Amino acid sequence: MIDNIDAVKLLDSKRGNAVFVATMNANNVHFGLPTITSNEKLDFPISGAMSKASNVALGLALAQPDRKIFCLDGDGSLLMNLGSMVTISNTAPKNLIHVLFNNKVYAVTGGQPIPGAEKSDWEGMAKSAGYANVFSFDNLEDLTNGIDEAMAAVGPVFIHLVVKPEIENTPVQFRTPAKRNVHTAIADLPETLGVKR
Amino acid sequence: MTTQEVILHPASVVAELKKNNISHVVWLPDSETNFMFQLLTNEPSLSLVPVCREGETMAVSAGLWVGGKRPIVLIQNTGIFESGDSIRGLGLDINQPLVMLVGYRGWSRHGLTKDSAARFIEHILHAWGISYYLIETDEDADRISLAIEEAERTSKPVAVLVGTEFGS
């Protein structure tokens, strides 16, 4: 299993000018993107609608075809919106990299088990959904060695990561809020991307 | 074709989209918008983004919008019911100026319909504070421009209910 923060750190170190559309534990304020990001202005946290981060990333990838767009997704989230995998493969943006943080639990809500976590096969689902390239890593060493190839592959790319569950039991109202959220991102991301309105 | 007289042509709607520089139509088909599909696929200035369930449309549109494009959503009223949390979280909460063209399944000008998709839709839009326009004829099509203007001015989603099946 890969530590959540190690996975985010490694991806961030390779990002270049990519946008990170991040949700759930990948975007956790203690062990996710906000703590380690090297380019906050290109981070796009999605918290408002569970399961839709991959669709937001798809829209952004279509709008910005010359820039890599990453979606850092949760397993419970993607399971809620599995059709999105086919929406993505059908639209087939070459610049989209969909990274699944598979910790086999709903970590944000207290660590309840994900239906079918021991029976379903994310790598298989991504392949059969039609992603152009699919990778799977269950330890940091393999991920470190394989990440360049995965990131250079033609998209849509799916990267399945087996991640250690890190469970937050603090009630939502007592959690440290992230400095950057969906609202701050929407306010400044277009300008960072050079979008003229 | 239905027995209904054709009074709304998809060309009138597509002309509105072109006039407003719409770039993407994010959609899931319904019978009301079937003829539209053929026209849209032949229109080079518009990219079609088909999705697998309607709740995806507002999210894809949010990404397109932040990335500088001008998307519009095209779904059935049943799809609005399907999309509740997306409309809330990625439409209203983020002030997305999104126009949703919505096939008004079950709409009857007499106000009598057995179809709950028609009976509930306006109540749901009222509950969310989403304003809407009704189009039934070619003469109504310019309400799409009004809807786009309103969505942009108020930074909110606005619906356009399409009360007729399109004719060829």
Ligand SMILES: Cc1ncc(C[n+]2csc(CCOP(=O)(O)OP(=O)(O)O)c2C)c(N)n1
């Ligand atoms: C539509 C909807 N259903 C349920 C929730 C409650 N909820 C918020 S986060 C979450 C768990 C997310 O799990 P996962 O995507 O696996 O991310 P993780 O926390 O494990 O990183 C749930 C169930 C919600 N916010 N929205």
Ligand SMILES: [Mg+2]
């Ligand atoms: Mg999880």
